Amino acid sequence: MRMLVRLVLGLFVLKAVVASPRFSRQVDLDSYDGTNYDVDLDNLNLVNQDIYDYEDGLTIDDPQIEIGTLAPPDYNYPVPEASLEEQTEEEEEELPLTPQLIPQGSGGSGVLMGPDTQKGMPTCLLCTCLGGSVYCDDLKLDSVPPLPKDTTHFYARYNRITKINKSDFAFMNKLKKIDLTANEITSIDETAFMGLPNLEELVIRENHISQLPGLPETMTLIDASHNNIGTKGLHKEAFKDMTGLLYLYLTDNHIDYVPVPLPDSLRSLHLQRNNIQMMHEDTFCNLKDFNYIRNALEDIRLDGNPINLSRTPQAYVCLPRIPIGDLI
Incomplete structure (x- = not known):
């Protein structure tokens, strides 16, 4: 910009000098021939002095140019386009953040971090959710x-739960294990677990x-020890169709008989400290087939019952081991 101003000022001064009558006193250097190289320095200095005098003689009415005060011409400089990466970042910033909902569970509306509980917070904030496992132990529920x-595994041990309703596990098609150890449960809806097609383990001890x-036929482990289950507390042939049942624990109840028939898959049967007083010879074995061997059932606990195991020796001939209990 300064160079432009200086150029305009120089042209303006030059034009004024040419128009002045005193310019005739300039030395015409082009008229010199090749033999005379003397220059009238006095006249040349006079011309320069005239130029300076002309500049000093400018009046207030003459147009003046102040260096550095000219406004730049109106010009819209092109704005550099943002790179593809920057455009993508800007689009991401402009897009509103939408929380992803966890699918609806049993009795909930389906909000971030799981359905809301009665305590006014999502289940996965009240409890601990790790993958498909939900841990709600010792929360005074x-x-x-x-x-x-x-949810595939649910743990709510050491709480104050008093009842299991039909709706508590409704539509939980992926649920495999429920552990409600050490609560205050007095009643369970008859169909509370029947709608669970993948349920394998149920622990409701203490x-x-x-x-x-x-219970569904898919069960592999049932632990209802330390309860008040009596003679009428088990359905007739309750475990017959559970062809994958491996562990049945009914310790410390009021049961007065071995709940037969038991599936061949069973490995461990705990009935200690009940009220079992007698056993039939076909409780575990098949009296019609003496070749029948029950290899899977290796762990039978009958200790603490008012029964003399020595009275029914034929009841154990198909077993790999004799039950633990009183033989006298």
């Missing part, structure tokens, strides 16, 4: 919280249950 739909509810 008085009911089963609504669970995310994809409660106040008087009747074992219906």
